[in-house]
Amino acid sequence: MKTTANTSRRAGLTELFRHVAVQRRLVVLIVLLSLLGSALSLAQPLLVREVIDRVSASKPLEVLPWLVGGLILVGGVLGGIRQYLIQRTAETAIRRSRHNLIDHILHLPVPTLDQRRVGDLVARVTTDTTVIRNMLSQGFVESFAGVFTIIGALVAMLFLDPVLVIIALGAALVSVAAVVWVTSYIERASLGVQTALGKLSSSMDRAIRATRTVRAANASTRESQRVKEDANGVWTIGLRVAATTALVSPISSIAMQVTFLAVIGVGGLRVASGELTVADLVSFILFLFLLIMPLGQLFGTVSAIGEALGGVARINEILQLPTEQDAPVVVGNVVPTIRDSSLVFRGVSFEYDHPSGETEGPSRRSTLSDVSFQIESRQRVAIVGPSGAGKSTILNLIARFYDASDGQILFGGTDVDQVARSAVRANIAYVEQDAPAVAGTLRDNLNIGNPDASDEDMMAILERLNLTAVLQRSELGLDAEVGEGAVLLSGGERQRIAVARALLANPSMLLLDESTSNLDGVSEEKVRELIADVTSGCTLVIVAHRLATVQSSDLILVLDEGKVVASGTHTELMQTSPLYRELAQNQFLTSEMAYDATTPEHDAKR
Known part of the structure; x- marks a missing residue:
């Protein structure tokens, strides 16, 4: 069972990457914009450090304030363009996935369709594909550039003060371990949510199609109760996912706050002892924020991937069903044709x-x-x-x-x-x-x-x-x-x-x-x-x-x-x-x- 689960997970991850790879040109542009944005962000703490040093030495600031403001403005514009392109990538990926599903479902053999619930098939085209879009729009593509920001921030922090880096990394590693553990459960629970949603869609579809029969039999209340029971099933599993997902935020928040307080405390002591300047401490804290932001984004992306894998599993279940074979058989280099309407x-x-x-x-x-x-x-x-x-x-x-x-x-x-x-x-x-x-x-x-x-x-x-x-x-x-x-x-x-x-x-x-x-x-x-x-x-x-x-x-x-x-x-x-x-x-x-x-x-x- 474990081998099967691992194989399924690898297949799901491969499918997720395939959605992105299809739009490689757009993805490359997004990554380049993200890298440029990261470079601009990494430059800001260094400029702020220079501003503080000049103010402390009573030197003229010259164009430094304008340069800092320009970096912030350009970074904001690039961020807006990047966000639009990310949403476009997600919407295009969801369209491709839906096209594949629609084409596959409508070409399934009639006996296969006879054994499937219409509402569940519809849910796979609508609800299950949506989780892929959510995953892509929640920083999946940006995460690649986020890694660059993390590495850049770490290098700069090591240059400023290696002791404070060790304190910061300790809390960060605890956060990462906790999030990875939580995500493994989210993936399983998400599959349960998608399955329950498919069942609810089927029940609702059945109830609406048979509304005249149900009302004529004075069974509207009973039928409503049956559908509501399926809705309650979605609610119950959804709460489990919500409770588990909710652990990610406080774990990350507590770890980051502890890190920030530790850096402030230890950094203040090192400034008082003369081992670190005020400018270096301020610059380190700014780099710390730059480290925390993409790290938090990575945590969110990992959670979203866990949820998306549940939807991918249900989508792949349908895509793996064989369709009607419509290719003619060639016999003796001749494609048989129908010559008349005898039977x-x-x-x-x-x-x-x-x-x-x-x-x-x-x-x-x-x-x-x-x-x-x-x-x-x-x-x-x-x-x-x-x-x-x-x-x-x-x-x-x-x-x-x-x-x-x-x-x-x-x-x-x-x-x-x-x-x-x-x-x-x-x-x-x-x-x-x-x-x-x-x-x-x-x-x-x-x-x-x-x-x-x-x-x-x-x-x-x-x-x-x-x-x-x-x-x-x-x-x-x-x-x-x-x-x-x-x-x-x-x-x-x-x-x-x-x-x-x-x-x-x-x-x-x-x-x-x-x-x-x-x-x-x-x-x-x-x-x-x-x-x-x-x-x-x-x-x-x-x-x-x-x-x-x-x-x-x-x-x-x-x-x-x-x-x-x-x-x-x-x-x-x-x-x-x-x-x-x-x-x-x-x-x-x-x-x-x-x-x-x-x-x-x-x-x-x-």
Whole structure:
């Protein structure tokens, strides 16, 4: 465990330095400005010493006061410029870190995202990256120049009086040892704070997303208490960090005050004995202040690094997760491409992994088992079956959200494992079962799949889907907001928006998962007619329960317990598949007239 912790710490420190190294030119400029500022600061005690000597000897000061004032003014201006550049470095570093995280998270495999809490992922992009900025802005870069100031001050102090230097260093070493000990705890506690903040973000995200369900169940108070418990967890760990961090300041302060008093006391005695002049003592004290300031800054930087390492650990945890592999496989010096919109499943099996944290039962759950079927280009295919039969899983495999555990999937005559996922998805459009919509405007929701779609195309397809009322609700038209999760739209409107978005992409294969389940009869008929019209030139694969959608299909696949138990047209399946007849009667709400008059069951009922 200790080796692992040390390795993690080294990796975290390497990552912190990498954030700085990326902006090496700006960092070099900051260091040079800091060195120049340090040189100006170190010159001031020497000039003050000269002023005191001249006053004591009744000699004219000449330009010395102006020179001291000029050094102070120039040092202040350089300090302001340096501080701006430091903040710029920190903000740029945080932007780079966030860009990396955003890009990585949005390219994680769907199964990985399914096992992660959205709020926690958001916290890693926002809260965890902020501690890196805080560390950089709290003197991390300046500390390099601070070391120069410390060395310069020590050399000058040794030149003035070695005895007083020994007294000053004694207290300083005690401070350094105490701060290093405290920092080791801060690093561990900071990781706990960041983890607790991620949990709080997840809880709050869940509570807000489910606010209607929670209030309808009269559970607002209970849900509020759960979120507040997570907030209390952050508070408890935060207090531990605060208590530990608070030790740094008094330790440093006490050590520095003791040092100052000791230097004043011993220095006064040495002045009285004639071993040290007043000018030398004043100059030594000024150098002592110059030593204390960067030393205190170093203490603060060390504490900030300890906190930042906790955030870096959580960031690296996400960055180390493998992303979707999107590079095409070259076979025989040829990059396979998708030639048409046919689809073949050959002995395909698939198992879902349990979400992380589940320990009971088998680690994997079988969903599909040895599924085989063939869909021709421009064919209309429906997939039906009881809940949990694996219908939506087939669509997820076609869209390559998941990879088959066994078997082969051919899209356009090409094994999908030999084609980039992006190449597969460039040929399909997918309307999910819950028809999600993004926060933003109607336009934002419609042009996801086709950013080049014109306003005319968008308005035309909305009109054909009976959505003109949505456009007329606001003077903004396509630029009208739909709210978080499209709460300003009804369930049926969200479904039609999702269908419109898919059709605007002009896919060669359209995947529909219960795309009309929330629609009234009139809207469903319009959607069905539009889909039939627009998809005449593409392959259609639809998961549906309603007979009106299913019975017009060229091919119907009947799934049960992860297997294809029957296939054919509606008329054929009514005669040959008991399960299909049962689904038609119970789930599709068909009457006895829907049965073919030649079936034995129909004769028996008569």
